[in-house]
Amino acid sequence: VTLLEQNPRWRLVPRGQAVNLRCILKNSQYPWMSWYQQDLQKQLQWLFTLRSPGDKEVKSLPGADYLATRVTDTELRLQVANMSQGRTLYCTCSADLGGPNTGQLYFGEGSKLTVL
Amino acid sequence: AQKVTQTQTSISVVEKTTVTMDCVYETRDSSYFLFWYKQTASGEIVFLIRQDSYKKENATVGHYSLNFQKPKSSIGLIITATQIEDSAVYFCAMREMSNYNVLYFGSGTKLTVEP
Numbered sequence: 001v002t003l004l005e006q007n008p009r010w011r012l013v014p015r016g017q018a019v020n021l022r023c024i025l026k027n028s029q030y031p032w033m034s035w036y037q038q039d040l041q042k043q044l045q046w047l048f049t050l051r052s053p054g055d056k057e058v059k060s061l062p063g064a065d066y067l068a069t070r071v072t073d074t075e076l077r078l079q080v081a082n083m084s085q086g087r088t089l090y091c092t093c094s095a096d097l098g099g100p101n102t103g104q105l106y107f108g109e110g111s112k113l114t115v116l
Numbered sequence: 117a118q119k120v121t122q123t124q125t126s127i128s129v130v131e132k133t134t135v136t137m138d139c140v141y142e143t144r145d146s147s148y149f150l151f152w153y154k155q156t157a158s159g160e161i162v163f164l165i166r167q168d169s170y171k172k173e174n175a176t177v178g179h180y181s182l183n184f185q186k187p188k189s190s191i192g193l194i195i196t197a198t199q200i201e202d203s204a205v206y207f208c209a210m211r212e213m214s215n216y217n218v219l220y221f222g223s224g225t226k227l228t229v230e231p
Contacts, residue, residue: 032217034217034219036219041223042155042205042223042224043221043223043224044161044207044221044224045221046217046218046219046220046221049217049218090159092161102149102211102216103149103151103166103209103211103219104151104163104166105153105161105163105219106163107160107161107162109158109159109160110159
């Protein structure tokens with residue numbers, strides 16, 4: 001059983017369009033949910049960690065702009081915009097139990113984004 | 117500057133042998149946490165083992181163990197009795213108390229276990 005369900009799993013993104021990703025925590029509640037990006041060279045980079053429903057953060061990195069929202073205790077969203085043409089990016093959500101187990105993350109299966 | 121560095125891009129071993137993967141980290145925090153994760157061919161990322169900076173004993177979980185050398189800022193992963201299924205990309209990661217939310221990852225080491 002997958003603890004974290006991501007959708008869509010794959011999306012072709014027309015140039016100039018934004019894409020919205022969802023991450024749903026199944027059968028549990030973990031206080032800390034995060035987004036990570038992973039490039040084709042496999043490098044994982046932390047993007048956001050959001051704790052409470054209503055929390056929002058934005059970030060601009062080379063190649064894409066991001067807006068993360070903690071919608072509910074079990075849902076995290078990520079809007080990816082202004083991706084560079086021809087770029088492929090993986091966005092993966094994670095959940096952190098927190099407390100003494102902080103850092104022992106569960107990861108979703110990832111969403112692959114490819115810009116046309 | 118990279119906070120977590122894995123210099124081995126790929127390693128190939130024969131099954132049932134022992135393999136060690138290297139990782140060095142950089143932090144000014146006195147308290148931090150070190151982790152190893154594994155990413156399979158399907159893309160799934162799985163937590164393997166953890167070492168807290170204040171603990172002197174090397175962590176061990178199943179056939180995974182750590183070689184924690186604090187003076188060298190080094191946290192090696194040792195896999196004994198390797199199996200074909202251990203083939204994956206292994207990531208070293210660090211969390212600092214001063215930057216609680218962020219998990220810094222190394223660039224990964226691809227392990228191939230051959231029959």
